[in-house]
Amino acid sequence: MSTRRKKAAGKSSKKSSRTNLREQDMEHIRDGMAVSSSVPRTAGLRERGSLENGEDDLEMSLLSEDDRRQAALGAPQDEEGNAPGPTKPMSAEDKRSMALLCVLYLIQGVPLGLALGSVPFLLKDHLSYSQLGTFSLSSYPYSLKLLWSPIVDAVFIPSVGRRKSWIVPMQMIVGTLMLYISLNVQRLLDDPADHVGELTFVWTALVFLSATQDIAVDGWALTLLSHDSLSYASTCQTIGLNTGYFASFTVFLAFNSEEFVNKWGLPHLTLSGYLKFWSVVCYLVTTWLLFFKKEDKEVATEADMSISGVYKTIWDICKLKHVQQLIFLHFFAKLGFAANEAATSLKMVEKGFKREDLAVAVLIDFPFQMIGGWYAAKWSRGNTPLKPWIIAYWPRLFFCLVATLTVFYFPEPPISGTFFVFLIFSTVFGSLASTVQFVGISAFHTRVSDPLIGGTYMTLLNTFTNLGGTWPKYFVLKGIDMLSVSSCRVDDLSVEAVECVSDHGKAHCADIGGQCVTETDGYYTLSALCMTFGVIFLIAYIIPTARRLQALPTHVWRIKL
Template sequence: LGSVLLLLALYVLQGVPLGLAGSVPLILQSRSASYTEQAFFSLVFWPFSLKLLWAPLVDAVYVRRFGRRKSWLVPTQYVLGLFMIGLSRRVDALLGDGQGRGPDVVALTATFFLFEFLAATQDIAVDGWALTMLSRENVGYASTCNSVGQTAGYFLGNVLFLALESPSFCNKYLRFQPQPRGIVTLSDFLFFWGAVFLITTTLVALLKKENKELTPTKEETKGITDTYKLLFSIIKMPAVLTFCLLILTAKVGFSAADAVTGLKLVEEGVPKEHLALLAVPMVPVQIILPLIISKYTAGPQPLNTFYKAMPFRLLFGLEFAFLVWWTPKVKHEGGFPVYYYVVVLLSYALHQVTLYSMYVAIMAFNAKVSDPLIGGTYMTLLNTVSNLGGNWPSTVALWLVDPLTVKECVGAQEQACGTAAAAELCTKAGGSCVTTLDGYYVESVVCVILGFAWWFLFGPKLKKLQDEGQSSWKCKRTN
């Protein structure tokens, strides 16, 4: 039980940096960052998708006396803790003061990219340690600890933080006397978690011993170069290459809905902490859904579920665009009516059904075709490609919102609003910039069209991969 609780605690710590990074775009949006800046910041979420590139290094290089996993886990968590404490002193300046001095997005991106890189490295070490830390009868709890711990950590770093950081939320629900600031700031929050990281890591370093007899000597003798060669030989296989190319392009149709909708709602006046709090009733949905869907994906053809769910998820792209258009129409003095939040919550919940149907189907397929002789490397590669297939369309979708948006200068002669400088000139001339065509709506329609085109042209090809024999997925290894 002690090992299970420790593993859970390590996964909670891992979720906190993820949650904090997820809350920054909402803070930037409330401080009028452009969508090009949001796209740049979205690069922060890439390290978790690319961790396969340095995972073999983490597996193969270590100090034997200290322990295979602790050699990476302890230094990484110490650096994360010190990094958070150091960042807590500068983060308010990086976010801007909201009084004319905007956020320093380049510095924020560089900082949080490093932050997420460290969290991803910690993830590799914890995943590896989970297999030897738990006794053989408890090893099945590893994935439960991962999903529960990461979700809880993300909740603490995202939902809880945004609620406590919001002056309006704190004044309404937690205070008797209104104050101009929330109960915590981002710098307070970072300092607190930095201290938690340092204390936890010290305890793990001193008190937890690795199971020496369970350290897999055969596995570790596979050198770093062997692992990279193995990855390359897996990717070269025709069936795997086809699958990778299809999965890298499958999520283009969802990019506007997934990446831009939440930011648009904040832009239209929905308080960011309210959006974050909608995640609370979604937690049971996210726990129950995979259990229900796995019944349908457990058979020999899990990708049929993926194919059937895709058009429904694409249609949510149009529904979300309608939701954003409808938002300013229902806004009143005191904010938004309850029925508005009910509609948003229902939309999100139904969208989750389609999202999880596709996610669980892909995971089931990856597990089905992965060559058991190679172990985790094969499965990790397929999951990495699947994650990347969601990352790059989101970044591109955010990048294109501003160029696709058309604005006019109203109230001033011969002025334009194409750039920030031009918009400033328009304001100085007594005019104001009015959006005549929002790039988000253009993107929403184009994405749905592209998504359905993919579904018609490439969907059947993806389903056909299920008919390939097991030999098509077996890696021809040269020993």
């Protein structure tokens, strides 16, 4: 029966025909093919014989005649197979839910800003790039949370709530761990070279707890917001995470600098005091959430399965051909920016750029990111949510090149006001491109994720986009030391036996009264390699693949539970 005949039929005949179609589909569809878990399949499936002609037509074989036509034209559909209608004004309930999501994402952004931002800057003067690479492993749990997300999705206390069962304890432990670190931070930072292992362990634990909270918050966002406002889930994540991240990175570094606070007459902020403050905030927000925020009970569905069942669901999702293409895209999409994101800021500080000046530059950038995130979310609400993500790729690569050249031509300090304005300009526009990409890809993930397994599905997709930005960082920081050539000079004579790349070599050079001179900086080599790969991969794979994926209707991303 065609789609037109189904529309013309009465309500009762529509229900009957869909039931019959569902039974017929089960006879003709092999295991592993995508079937909607929440809505009935549309009519017009190809015969079994034509499905066996090749996997390349998998997505199109799942669509009706009208579906294929709309997909070919690049017009995505809603879950019922219809073109999306006009958007409705946001309700007061959605606005309250957005405020809650912003606060929850803020709490996880604070430890991330410290682990990925401030702490590496505080350690830079005492550790080599290789040791910083070891510390960068602390960010990996945020990119590997898929490994335990099925447990978060499948195990919960009904009386507390499916998502609150995890959010409440995770935030309490995060607050407690931050309190512990605050009491021991001075001991760890006095001689960080001897405590690299312990520093990496405690911050890895903090990021792990925040990642677990994020799994539950991502899943809650899919049911907290109405269908029309789902694209704003990525806006909440942008606002919350960025606010927490910048508070722990730029704001903290500025107030932690004695020169900055003395210049402006502001109170000095220590890492210990900052951690204690956010520990108290975690306790207060979690207490309110536990006693004053009631989580709506989710309707019991087939998604309420065992942990092994959720892992099987993940595997079934990963077997979808278009999901595999998206995973491959995510795994390498950020490699073009890897050298810039891992080392550019550290290199500028090494060149003489003061940490507090860097903090001010990024602090000025903060409101632009918030505004950009909001408008990027509105842009991503249309039929092509990946369009802003693709477009923003070019300026982001361009500003990576600008950043590399800035490091190369960095003037002797103190820097002029004109150069500082230029740094602010490049920081704002580079970060804006990054924000647009983040919001665009998050909106796409929210749109295609099945709400029945929202925490798992969102985490699966977010895991690979996060991992794409995390896995290169360790190798970039290690590679800078490996590709760098630096020698020790004593009285204008080069001491061939002494290298000046490792901490041991630098210390030995200082002991004999020498000075390390860099002859080849591996940062520039790695930057060139990363950006070249980024351009090639963008043109050859990202653009055609992203356009094809966003043209698919929503229900082909769902599986039969």
